Structure formats: C-alpha cells, structure tokens
Amino acid sequence: MSTLAQTMMTAARSSDSGLAGPGELDRYPYADAPGVDRVSAPVWESAEPELGRVGRRAAGSRGRGLHGQLVQQLGQMIVSGDLGADRPLVPEEIGQRFEVSRTVVRESLRVLEAKGLVSARPNVGTRVRPVSDWNLLDPDIIEWRAFGPQRDDQRRELAELRWTIEPLAARLAAGHGREDIQQRLGDMVEIMGHAMSQGDSLTFSRADAEFHSLLIQLAGNRMLEHLSGIVSSSLQVSGAPVTGCDRPTEASLGHHGRIVDGLAAADGTAAETAMRQLLTVHPEVERVVPAPREH
Numbered sequence: 001m002s003t004l005a006q007t008m009m010t011a012a013r014s015s016d017s018g019l020a021g022p023g024e025l026d027r028y029p030y031a032d033a034p035g036v037d038r039v040s041a042p043v044w045e046s047a048e049p050e051l052g053r054v055g056r057r058a059a060g061s062r063g064r065g066l067h068g069q070l071v072q073q074l075g076q077m078i079v080s081g082d083l084g085a086d087r088p089l090v091p092e093e094i095g096q097r098f099e100v101s102r103t104v105v106r107e108s109l110r111v112l113e114a115k116g117l118v119s120a121r122p123n124v125g126t127r128v129r130p131v132s133d134w135n136l137l138d139p140d141i142i143e144w145r146a147f148g149p150q151r152d153d154q155r156r157e158l159a160e161l162r163w164t165i166e167p168l169a170a171r172l173a174a175g176h177g178r179e180d181i182q183q184r185l186g187d188m189v190e191i192m193g194h195a196m197s198q199g200d201s202l203t204f205s206r207a208d209a210e211f212h213s214l215l216i217q218l219a220g221n222r223m224l225e226h227l228s229g230i231v232s233s234s235l236q237v238s239g240a241p242v243t244g245c246d247r248p249t250e251a252s253l254g255h256h257g258r259i260v261d262g263l264a265a266a267d268g269t270a271a272e273t274a275m276r277q278l279l280t281v282h283p284e285v286e287r288v289v290p291a292p293r294e295h
Contacts, residue, residue, distance in 0.1 A: 089118060115138045115141060170263075171271060188211040201248055255274050
C-alpha cells in the first residue's frame, strides 16, 4: 500500500476534536431585552435545546465550536421550512434561545446571508429569504435540503447535475496531459481498492470524492471546476440514488480504473463512456438519470 493510502486511511479513522463548551462564551446578560419586538419572533420549539446536540456532522464538516453549530442549526430550520420566508430573525432572541454570544449570532447570520438564506436591511432587520434567492449550489444548502423535507427533489437534482457535468469533464480531461493529476487519480483508485478489501467504507468514500474533484479540475474548464462542490456534496449525501460511486464494489472500482485508462490514452470517448457507466443508477432503485447513450 502506498504512503498516500496509509495517510488517507489514518486520517479517515481519526475522530473530530471536541467542541467549545457553552461556558466559554459570554452570554446575553438579560432575560428580556427592552425595546425588542417579540410578537413576530420565530418559534424555536423544533430546535434542539442545546447546540451541542446538533451532532457530529455539524462539528466535523461545517466548522467547530458554537459558531459552526449555530449556522448548521439555523440553516437546517430555514431550509426545512420551520422558519418560513420573510420570517424575522431577532438576534437577541436567537442569542437567548441558544445561549450564545452576540458575536456568534452576528457572524452566523452573516454566513447565512452570504448563502442567500437571510437578508439584513436597515429599519427592517434580518429576515428569511424565499427559496428563489438561495444559493442552491452551496454545499451546506445541498446537505440541508438532502436531509430535510425536500430530500427527494435534492437527490434527484444532484444525480441529474452529475450526469450533466461529469461525463463532459471526463471527455475534456482526456485532452489535457497533466501527468501529475493523472497519477493522483490513479492513486485514488489504488486507495479505493485497498479500502474496499479492508471493508473501510469511509476511506473509500473520501478517495472517491477526491477522484471526482480532481477529474473536474483536470478538465481545464474553470466554470466546471466551480461546480465541483456539487459533486463532493452529492457523494457525501447518504440515501442518494445508488450509483457506482455509492457502492464499494469491483464493478465500481473497474469503472474508475477505465476512466483513468481513458485519460492516459487521451481517449475522451472512452473516459466519458466509463463515467456514464459509473453514474448509471442501479436497476433495483428508481432511475433518475437516463441510460448511457451509444457513441
């Protein structure tokens, strides 16, 4: 096994470090802030009473500490519809409900604003924006939709986007003689094979995600590269339509290997065909993408 494979497998098994404890941040020092209109304030019953309960996904993938957890919690509530469009978000209310500092609330709302989920205006305050304003290509929003009421639509849309993006990326990548990236792609296939033999699905999935990200990078199209986060998010969303990427099998490994072979031979058609075969949904689940077309 290569040094790279050993490194990835070790990293995959390492656990996330702990979160900052609730006592480490200053709190809102009041029970009721004067002058705050609470008539239309959000109802928080659906939220967890403590941010620490948001879970490992929030801590591990979206930033550590209370800031990352608050972004995760509020984002999930907005995307799920618990906080509907045009709903006011009162910072003081959020700070008291989740027992976090002003700074944590302010920075979290800024992150959500950058994602298009909320807007802050003078004399109006912070309000939830309609779905049409959301950055639906943002990896966080993809994840939140995939685990909320819109999960079926999100997974179908992800599969359709991958079917559009990745075969084209494979064809384009075959025209670029970047031996360093091609070697890295080969390394990922080696890691996936070793992880599969060891029953290590976590290392397999991480190597798989890097494989697809590198492939899009190799395509040499900056606009496609900008969409690589979609592919990474799709691979991380459990319960998606079962493609070759979702199953550590010999067939999946073979498709990945044939993509690498097509790139090495500068055969765009072969690389594209292998990618389409890899992305074809298995017959035992509902098909959400068309079958590979003949070339």
